[in-house]
Amino acid sequence: MADFxxxxxxxxxxGYVCAIRCAQLGLKTACVEGRETLGGTCLNVxxxxxxxxxxATHQLHEAEHNFxxxxxxxxxxxxxxxxxxxxxxxxxxxxxxxIEFLFKKNKVTWLxxxxxxxxxxxxxxxxxxxxxxxxxxxTGSEAASLPGIEIDEDTVVTSTGALSLKKIPKSVVVxxxxxxxxxxxxxxxxxGAEVTVVEFLDAITPGMDGExxxxxxxxxxxxxxxxxxxxxVQGVTKGKGKNTVAYKLRKDExxxxxxxxxxxxxxxxxxxxxxxxxxxxxxxxxxxxQIKTDAHWATNVKGIYAIGDxxxxxxxxxxxxxxxxxxxxxxxxxHGHVNYDVIPGVIxxxxxxxxxxxxxxxxxxxxxxxxxxxxxFMGNARAKAVFQADGFVKLIVDxxxxxxxxxxxxxxxxxxxIHEICVAMEFGASAQDIALTCHAHPTYSEAVxxxxxxxxxxxxxx
Ligand code: FAD
Ligand code: NAI
Numbered sequence: 001m002a003d004f005x006x007x008x009x010x011x012x013x014x015g016y017v018c019a020i021r022c023a024q025l026g027l028k029t030a031c032v033e034g035r036e037t038l039g040g041t042c043l044n045v046x047x048x049x050x051x052x053x054x055x056a057t058h059q060l061h062e063a064e065h066n067f068x069x070x071x072x073x074x075x076x077x078x079x080x081x082x083x084x085x086x087x088x089x090x091x092x093x094x095x096x097x098x099i100e101f102l103f104k105k106n107k108v109t110w111l112x113x114x115x116x117x118x119x120x121x122x123x124x125x126x127x128x129x130x131x132x133x134x135x136x137x138x139t140g141s142e143a144a145s146l147p148g149i150e151i152d153e154d155t156v157v158t159s160t161g162a163l164s165l166k167k168i169p170k171s172v173v174v175x176x177x178x179x180x181x182x183x184x185x186x187x188x189x190x191x192g193a194e195v196t197v198v199e200f201l202d203a204i205t206p207g208m209d210g211e212x213x214x215x216x217x218x219x220x221x222x223x224x225x226x227x228x229x230x231x232x233v234q235g236v237t238k239g240k241g242k243n244t245v246a247y248k249l250r251k252d253e254x255x256x257x258x259x260x261x262x263x264x265x266x267x268x269x270x271x272x273x274x275x276x277x278x279x280x281x282x283x284x285x286x287x288x289x290q291i292k293t294d295a296h297w298a299t300n301v302k303g304i305y306a307i308g309d310x311x312x313x314x315x316x317x318x319x320x321x322x323x324x325x326x327x328x329x330x331x332x333x334x335h336g337h338v339n340y341d342v343i344p345g346v347i348x349x350x351x352x353x354x355x356x357x358x359x360x361x362x363x364x365x366x367x368x369x370x371x372x373x374x375x376x377f378m379g380n381a382r383a384k385a386v387f388q389a390d391g392f393v394k395l396i397v398d399x400x401x402x403x404x405x406x407x408x409x410x411x412x413x414x415x416x417x418i419h420e421i422c423v424a425m426e427f428g429a430s431a432q433d434i435a436l437t438c439h440a441h442p443t444y445s446e447a448v449x450x451x452x453x454x455x456x457x458x459x460x461x462x
Contacts, residue, residue, distance in 0.1 A: 004030045006331055007123045007132035009115045009276070012040020013317040014308025015138030016099050018324030023106040025332040030132070031108055032115035032125050037096035038103070041140050041309070042317040045160045048095055050183055052088040053163065054348050057190035061350070066387050079191060081168050088163070116277045120303050134303050134331045137291060138324065139276065141269040141309035146175070148235025149265055156236055156243055156263045159184060169193050169261035173245045175233050177204035179347050181266035182220065186349045188262075189225050196226040196258055198233055198247055200267075205347070209359040209394065209408040216353055216410055219390050228258075236263050271310045286312060296336065297327040305331070319343050342425045346415035351391045354418035357406030357425060360396060369399035373431060373454030375447050377411045379461035382442040388412040393451040395421070395431055402430035402455065413444050420448055431455035 008019045011033030019031040037044060064076045103110055113125040117137075123130050143158035145151055153161035155169075162184045168191045174181040177199035189195040203210070204217050204227065217227060234246040234255075245258045271290045278285070284292040284300045291299060291306040298305050305327050308320030322343075326336030347353040363370045373395045377383035383391075391411030397404050407421040424434055434452035439445050450459040 002131040002133050004028050004132040006134045008136045010138035011038040012140045013042045014320030014324045017321040018328050019108045020106050021325045021328035023108045029108050030111050032111045034114035038099040039096040043095045049088050049163045052091040053187045057187050061190045137306040138308045139310050142272045144268045144270040162264045171260040172262045173258050173260040174264045176266040198228045198231045202230045212408045296330050344418045351411045352414035353410045354414035355408040373451045375450035375459050380447045393447045395451040397431045397455050
């Protein structure tokens with residue numbers, strides 16, 4: 001008899017959620033994690049610490065820029081960087097311990113150490129080999145770098161180093177105008193650093209609705225973030241107290257440099273599968289290094305599954321979690337399902353940016369007939385009251401059926417509001433369904449309803 005019904009390798013949002021669900025479904029489950037704490041990239045060096053720093057620095061920005069307008073007078077707070085780091089570490093600790101508690105509560109065994117798969121049905125951790133009917137790989141991802149750049153996680157950093165800098169830098173060059181670059185760039189801008197973002201493409205946040213991306217860039221520029229777009233970074237040279245980033249503008253091949261105390265390399269992440277022994281097992285991989293799976297997260301080797309950042313798809317915690325729950329159902333003999341058409345994406349800057357479903361660009365490329373309903377937060381009383389009227393809700397619906405195809409929001413609490421649309425899309429709702437739903441006043445969500453009204457006879461407050 002096998003030691004376990006399921007061994008999950010990796011204790012991130014994909015792995016730990018999968019392990020808990022497996023145990024809830026009555027399977028004898030273990031989870032292998034090599035870090036000192038559970039929660040993976042997301043809880044330890046990703047989603048959670050970055051949101052803690054975004055929260056702290058957002059509050060600072062409010063105190064510096066908006067408190068006086070509301071009659072809250074007095075000295076602006078000064079920044080105690082050590083304490084801000086301690087707050088971030090407390091938030092991490094609270095969350096990672098929470099997962100440990102959930103493992104105990106659900107009787108998931110944590111096998112501490114780095115795991116490998118010597119043969120199908122076996123997982124080796126340290127000197128011990130454990131047998132399992134099913135193995136689920138959830139080993140996540142790591143930061144990708146660029147040729148000509150040597151990361152030291154001190155002044156030339158990935159997101160991991162950027163979350164724990166020794167001091168607040170005076171200047172930061174961010175390479176890559178993606179999610180990490182803009183979130184961490186915002187953190188350091190609000191802390192007073194000069195921030196320049198250098199991006200290879202001609203627009204920020206590739207893949208995002210073009211109109212939202214343009215508006216987002218304008219808002220970030222107003223906050224003092226500089227952008228160099230269409231620039232291919234050639235390398236980073238370390239000097240005394242400063243680093244020099246060399247780049248070529250793609251339009252004319254002209255060569256330029258930028259100096260900064262800290263350089264953040266945020267040019268994407270790559271799947272992490274080192275040391276698992278996948279090549280020896282004959283596990284098929286995708287050309288870009290992800291583990292190849294079928295529609296039920298099964299690899300080509302019987303009894304071995306893979307989920308999360310280690311497989312194809314958006315590298316998002318909630319996508320990993322959904323796959324974790326679904327594959328647990330599959331190994332328990334039930335029907336696991338993930339609707340990849342309805343996975344929201346959120347950038348936690350101020351304002352937040354959130355999207356789900358198709359962009360206008362994608363629909364144009366498909367040649368599909370669609371209608372757009374847009375509503376600016378300028379017409380939303382609540383957003384105006386909190387100085388966050390920059391931004392809009394853009395709802396895209398099928399021209400004939402009025403069915404919702406996508407939604408893109410830039411504005412306050414966009415990351416929470418997007419779920420109204422996610423639920424609507426799951427139920428195959430139309431813009432009219434949203435427009436006919438009573439929305440409480442005064443809420444930011446009224447802007448979503450107004451955008452839905454704009455798909456029909458028109459918004460009221462536009
Ligand atoms: P991971 O979270 O990477 O977990 C994998 C775990 O497996 C790790 O703990 C690793 O130590 C362990 N492991 C690897 N190999 C082995 C082995 N052989 N044996 C034992 N253990 C092993 N996503 C969002 O949705 N929202 C956000 O706001 C967000 N913010 C982010 C901010 C930053 C700075 C970063 C870097 C990422 C962010 N992400 C965010 C992405 C998110 O963190 C990932 O998509 C998510 O963590 C993927 O989950 P996972 O379980 O697949 O892998
Ligand atoms: P990303 O893929 O979001 O952005 C990388 C950016 O770097 C792109 O704009 C790309 O064009 C640019 N780039 C690539 N090579 C370049 C070069 N040589 N010179 C200049 N620019 C270059 O990747 P990022 O920001 O590193 O994030 C990694 C992953 O983590 C993402 O997949 C994201 O989903 C996830 N994440 C999610 C967050 C969230 O959901 N809020 C927050 C942070 C990360």
